[in-house]
Amino acid sequence: MDAIYLTAGEQKLFDALPKTLSKGWQVEEEDQVYEDTKEKFMVRISLMNLRDPKLLALQERVKKTRSHEEIIPLVDQLSLADISESDLLELFFAMGPKILSVNIADLLKRASGPADMNAIAALTFIRRSILTSLLSASTQWSARNK
Amino acid sequence: MVSTEQIKSAGRGGRREVPRDFVFTPERASQYLEKDMKTIIAELQTVKGRDRLFEEFMKHEDQIRQEHPDFDPDILREQIDAQGEMRLAKRGLLEDANTPEKKGIWKRAWEAVKSFPRKHPFITTALILAAVAGGGYLAWKYLVNVIPVPDVAKPAAAVAEKVVAPTGGAFDAIPAGNIVGPAPAMPSYAPTTPPVDGGILGGVPPPQPTPVPSLKDIFDSPLKY
Numbered sequence: 394m395d396a397i398y399l400t401a402g403e404q405k406l407f408d409a410l411p412k413t414l415s416k417g418w419q420v421e422e423e424d425q426v427y428e429d430t431k432e433k434f435m436v437r438i439s440l441m442n443l444r445d446p447k448l449l450a451l452q453e454r455v456k457k458t459r460s461h462e463e464i465i466p467l468v469d470q471l472s473l474a475d476i477s478e479s480d481l482l483e484l485f486f487a488m489g490p491k492i493l494s495v496n497i498a499d500l501l502k503r504a505s506g507p508a509d510m511n512a513i514a515a516l517t518f519i520r521r522s523i524l525t526s527l528l529s530a531s532t533q534w535s536a537r538n539k
Numbered sequence: 540m541v542s543t544e545q546i547k548s549a550g551r552g553g554r555r556e557v558p559r560d561f562v563f564t565p566e567r568a569s570q571y572l573e574k575d576m577k578t579i580i581a582e583l584q585t586v587k588g589r590d591r592l593f594e595e596f597m598k599h600e601d602q603i604r605q606e607h608p609d610f611d612p613d614i615l616r617e618q619i620d621a622q623g624e625m626r627l628a629k630r631g632l633l634e635d636a637n638t639p640e641k642k643g644i645w646k647r648a649w650e651a652v653k654s655f656p657r658k659h660p661f662i663t664t665a666l667i668l669a670a671v672a673g674g675g676y677l678a679w680k681y682l683v684n685v686i687p688v689p690d691v692a693k694p695a696a697a698v699a700e701k702v703v704a705p706t707g708g709a710f711d712a713i714p715a716g717n718i719v720g721p722a723p724a725m726p727s728y729a730p731t732t733p734p735v736d737g738g739i740l741g742g743v744p745p746p747q748p749t750p751v752p753s754l755k756d757i758f759d760s761p762l763k764y
Contacts, residue, residue, distance in 0.1 A: 430617075430758065432621045433621045433624070433625055435618070435621075435682075436618065436625040437629070438682075441672045443669055443672065451670050455670040464670060465663065473652060478645070481652065482636055482645075484665050484669055485665070487668060488664075488668060491758065492757060496661045500661070516652070519652075522635055522636070526631040527628045530631060533627060
């Protein structure tokens with residue numbers, strides 16, 4: 394993975410990185426624009442179909458909590474490395490492009506090594522794929538509604 | 540018919556319950572309208588079907604309002620439409636990720652994502668989303684309080700402190716923007732000018748906390764995605 398898909402704003406952050414980090418990456422412009430809304434975000438959460446036993450067990454533990462402050466210690470016991478890739482796709486689709494963009498911008502501001510750059514490139518690829526699917530659906534949806 | 544749905548919340552003051560927002564889902568439609576899920580899903584695929592679902596729901600408006608005083612028919616219509624569109628988008632994404640020519644790049648992407656440190660706040664955000672989704676569909680008012688979009692420079696423990704509601708955890712009592720971060724700011728891409736310290740000692744200004752956008756801030760922002 395040597396391509397990194399950045400918005401115009403993110404490219405400024407990328408350009409400000411030390412050359413040791415930015416060298417070798419093929420920057421491509423992310424120019425897909427999609428209007429995400431909280432209603433769509435809520436629907437995506439409702440469509441999440443998680444099957445990984447570790448996540449299902451986590452959900453069961455969370456159901457027994459008495460307040461939201463009890464959730465993070467439970468969550469901290471897991472890492473994404475433990476989670477199946479099909480469930481990761483479910484999770485990232487639910488998150489959607491807005492949350493991903495906030496994190497990509499933050500990561501660009503704090504990147505300090507090749508692993509960070511790989512992670513940023515991965516997130517931009519995932520965001521691009523999600524945007525493509527959302528825009529495609531939006532176009533098909535509009536066409537059907539005519 | 541569906542029973543009153545509540546979010547369990549408890550703070551230091553003890554357990555209490557607050558009403559949920561009304562959120563359309565096929566499951567809920569099936570319960571309210573006494574139709575099977577297959578029929579509901581099929582109706583979501585067409586304009587006529589969605590119109591019918593909306594009209595049938597509106598026949599239960601009085602009952603819905605008793606359980607969800609903030610019920611808004613416009614939002615219901617938006618949610619019904621969003622159901623159709625998001626289902627289509629998800630199907631497209633799953634197909635894309637499973638095409639033979641894309642499998643390799645997706646695999647490398649997941650490997651990079653999995654290399655994030657265990658307690659990286661981005662990971663915490665993702666896992667909280669997975670954890671709370673177990674309650675079925677969730678209320679927006681609940682999510683904005685539970686899911687921080689954290690300052691990635693801080694460990695999860697620091698995020699946890701921010702998530703704790705200062706008044707003891709009653710979700711409905713706290714302005715959402717005050718919980719996960721002090722500044723409702725989106726990342727700014729504009730070039731910034733460092734603050735000028737005009738103090739007599741000429742010292743360096745104290746470091747400012749990094750703004751932590753909340754979920755509400757993100758979806759209220761003009762940024763399209």
